Amino acid sequence: MKKNIPHxxxxxxxxxxxxxxxxxxxNQFFQAFIFxxxxxxxxxxxxxxxxxxxxxxxxxxxxxxLADMVSFGVVPGAICYMLLVRGLDKNxxxxxxxxxxxxxxxxxxxVFSALRLAKFNLDTRQSENFIGLNTPSCTIFTVGLxxxxxxxxxxxxxxxxxxxxxxPVILILSYLLIAELPMFSFKFKNLKWAGNENRITFVxxxxxxxxxxxxxxxxxxxxxxxxxxxxxxxxxxx
Numbered sequence: 188m189k190k191n192i193p194h195x196x197x198x199x200x201x202x203x204x205x206x207x208x209x210x211x212x213x214n215q216f217f218q219a220f221i222f223x224x225x226x227x228x229x230x231x232x233x234x235x236x237x238x239x240x241x242x243x244x245x246x247x248x249x250x251x252x253l254a255d256m257v258s259f260g261v262v263p264g265a266i267c268y269m270l271l272v273r274g275l276d277k278n279x280x281x282x283x284x285x286x287x288x289x290x291x292x293x294x295x296x297x298v299f300s301a302l303r304l305a306k307f308n309l310d311t312r313q314s315e316n317f318i319g320l321n322t323p324s325c326t327i328f329t330v331g332l333x334x335x336x337x338x339x340x341x342x343x344x345x346x347x348x349x350x351x352x353x354x355p356v357i358l359i360l361s362y363l364l365i366a367e368l369p370m371f372s373f374k375f376k377n378l379k380w381a382g383n384e385n386r387i388t389f390v391x392x393x394x395x396x397x398x399x400x401x402x403x404x405x406x407x408x409x410x411x412x413x414x415x416x417x418x419x420x421x422x423x424x425x
Contacts, residue, residue, distance in 0.1 A: 197250050200229040204258030211265045216337040219262075223330060226258045227323055231373070252304050259322035260300030263329040267293035267357055270336060274348030289350075292357055299361035300325065306365065317370040320363035324409050328360065331406030340403045363413065370416040385415060 203226030210219035233251060271290035300322050312318055332347045334340070346352060371385045392411060396404035 194250060196229050196233040197254050200226045200233065200258055201250075201254035202226075203229065204254065204262055207258070207262055208265055211262070211269055211333075214269075216333050219266075220330060220334060223258065223262065223326065226254075227327075230255065230258065230323060248308070252308060255304055255322055256301060259326045260297050260304065263300070263322075263326045263360070264294040264297035266329040266333045267296060267353060270332060270348045271350060271353050273336070274350050274353060292354065295357055295361050296325065296329075296364075299364045303364040316372050319366045319368055320360070320370065320409075320413065321372075322364070324412060325360050325364060328406050328409040331403065331409070332356075334402035334405065338402055340401070343403075368413075368416050369420060370412070371419075385419065389415065 203222040207219040207222040207226065210216070210222060230251075268290050271293050272287075275289050303319060303322055306319075307317075307321075310318060335343050335347045371389075373386065373389075389412065393404070393408045396407050396411070400407060
């Protein structure tokens with residue numbers, strides 16, 4: 188029975204990703220956030236459960252990638268798609284053909300997420316840390332944009348749906364997903380400062396960002412994550 192527990196947790200991630208997609212396409216952005224929040228925690232704990240229960244399964248590995256592809260591959264593409272639709276035409280209740288075509292580049296993120304996940308499964312260098320932006324982080328960034336639009340945070344609604352902003356964001360995120368950029372993982376093996384300097388600093392900064400900036404913090408946190416990776420690469424402290 189215990190060998191199925193990680194699979195069940197992974198399935199929760201997949202289920203939540205599907206529910207989030209439905210919410211996004213029906214303009215239920217806060218509900219989408221809740222489903223993604225639960226799915227992200229499920230993704231975090233499935234591996235932990237497998238290690239605690241000493242369960243090793245090729246099925247679990249494949250299921251995890253498939254779940255991640257939906258929750259952290261299709262979902263960010265869908266978020267950018269819906270934001271582009273709103274930025275390209277204010278009357279977004281109608282979907283003329285040109286509007287659909289103009290918003291389709293959003294799913295470039297989905298394509299590069301698939302490449303990212305495939306590379307991760309094959310790359311032995313990424314057993315503890317990452318090479319390139321991980322797909323959950325990409326999703327967190329786009330969720331931040333979605334919430335900024337939903338709540339019109341700091342009057343930034345029109346900015347985050349502007350195609351001149353979104354198209355470059357899509358390209359940058361797609362590049363970062365497969366970039367040869369060393370990035371620390373979020374998983375702690377212990378709570379000691381030594382070896383966890385980046386993680387602990389990042390967690391503290393993230394909490395402060397959420398307190399100060401609320402929903403805007405999600406995008407800012409990922410920007411900080413990328414910045415720390417670049418600094419570490421330059422100073423060779425990774």
